[in-house]
Amino acid sequence: MTGMTWTIGPEPYDSPVAAALWRAYYTEVSDRWYLLHEGRRTHPAELEREIAATTGAELAPPTGQLLVGRYDGAPAGCAGVRLLEPDTAELTRVFVVAATRGRGGAALLVRAAEEAARALGARRLVLDTRGDLVEARALYARLGYAETGPHNDDQYAEHWFRKELVAVR
Secondary structure (H helix, E strand, O other): OOOOOEEEEEOOOOOHHHHHHHHHHHHHHHHHHHHHHHOOOOOHHHHHHHHHHOOOHHHOOOOEEEEEEEEOOEEEEEEEEEEEEOOEEEEEEEEEOHHHOOOOHHHHHHHHHHHHHHHOOOOEEEEEEOOOOHHHHHHHHHOOOEEEOOOOOOOOOOEEEEEEOOOOO
């Protein structure tokens, strides 16, 4: 459809929009993991426990930022950054709803997150992802992220990436 566009802007981590996007994100990545490793979908209690354990408070200013992408005005994706050190931020919760994938939103969200990280004072971004999230790994490689050794001990992390942020003039 012509005329459909992405807009990206900051969003409070505890807004209803953020909650709905995170529920969709966690449902998808959790189901993918359980289907791959245990042949089942996520039990609703497991999903609720994970959502409750990760509020997103680390994505609040002054040391973090949540961005929401809207496609034709409707919430359709998110990305977050949080400072780990004064010059290093982590890219997290990158997600685009299935109905809007393939329309450039993920790259726009990551680039907006890079700008947000720069605004927080970061000179580099790091991230982790799983092996089964092949689309995410391809996106990060395409956007200039280099695979590195581990920078955390997250039990689900299997691939770690890093990108030096060049100052925008």
